[in-house]
Amino acid sequence: MKKMSYVCVVLILSFVAIYFITAQGNDVQENVALTKVKREVQAADQDLQQQVELMKNQISKLTDNVLSLQSELNGYNQRFNQSKYPHVKTRNYSDRKRILITGGAGFVGSHLVDALMADGHEVTVVDNFFTGRKENVAHWIGHSNFELINHDVVTPIFIEVDEIYHLASPASPPNYMYNPIKTIKTNTLGTINMLGLAKRVKARFLLASTSEVYGDPEQHPQREDYWGNVNPIGPRACYDEAKRVAESMCYAYQSQEQLEVRVARIFNTFGPRMYMNDGRVVSNFVLQCLQHKPITIYGDGTQTRSFQYVTDLVNGMISLMNNNYSLPVNLGNPEEHTISEFAQIIRDLSGSDSKISYEKANKDDPKKRKPDISLAKRVLDWEPKVKMRDGLLKTIDYFKQELNKNDRHWSFERKAYGIA
């Protein structure tokens, strides 16, 4: 019995010992596993940190790339913005002039803008858009050398300029007869306002005068020393007499205020950007031919005119402005045609089959007109270069494009309003 008890105690003690030994072994195993996990976590953490560093490097490289792309894009944008304008000459501050062109959104004015902008000057256009259009100068809007001001010259304006080309005035007979009082105001009050501005800022002043100062001339061709034959109370007087007063004002400012004035007596001029419905003979005949409508000749068609292309006129005006000669100078093309001949020329050049329709003659319509340009040749070394037919072809092309634009516009409108 005693032996049995002894065996039992030994067994129990053995179990207890085994239990403790096993428990300790488990603890060791757990510790080993924990250490392993810790190492693994540390390794993963290091890995992660390395990856983060790598990504940081990549992000900074990408940022550099984006910045360099951005600056490249800015360069492209700048080049694109510059190239969206026609080329202009680069001038120093000292030889760049600030030039005001009144009526610069009109037919002649907009070509003058092109020439002076291309020559690198700063050009400001003042126009009330009575017969001019923003579209004529749209290609300069936003250019740092160009400014367009919607303003009526009948009201004074104060700006700093070195030269003024004063063209603001309706030019086609239907336009200037539309509101004769306004035509008189524009050419008298408007001119005195611009002369006043020229006096204040000491600018040189060029007046766009007209062959109409010779009226229905008795001298042929017309020289600058001819005083003219104007009916002071006829339908054309609002323009003819107002331009004559404008010339008188120029010379009053010259003698009384020592203003530098230039007077260009402009003869019939044509070219692209003539207003389609201005009623002048070139626009009327070209449109009638292109639309195969009758060509309207006012009177018997024996009256004559001499037509110059617009770029020739612009070159003449710029030469005159830069010349020391200050008395009036004729600018025109002496190639003279009867209006009947002219109708046939335009019909042939445009390949039209339009019939001729003789209409009532206009009152006081000058019977003949042709400039004597010997003065311009002598003092300006200027004469027209563009042949009338070449100019007419360009003008016919321009009117074709305008008609297409109109057609597209109207077909869009018809669709938009559901009109068949």
Ligand code: NAD
């Ligand atoms: P145009 O009608 O196309 O241009 C005249 C411009 O003057 C237009 O832009 C018009 O909106 C602007 N204008 C009119 N009244 C104004 C006012 N009160 N204030 C501000 N702007 C005003 O005519 P154009 O053929 O370009 O003629 C320009 C100048 O040349 C005119 O002075 C005209 O008398 C003279 N001229 C032209 C011709 C010709 O055959 N084109 C011939 C002789 C003289």
Ligand code: UDP
């Ligand atoms: N004219 C014409 N048919 C027209 C428009 C004009 O016969 O549809 C004549 C007009 O009577 C004038 C000449 O063409 O004899 C020039 O007219 P425009 O209006 O162009 O200018 P103007 O020289 O008379 O100022």
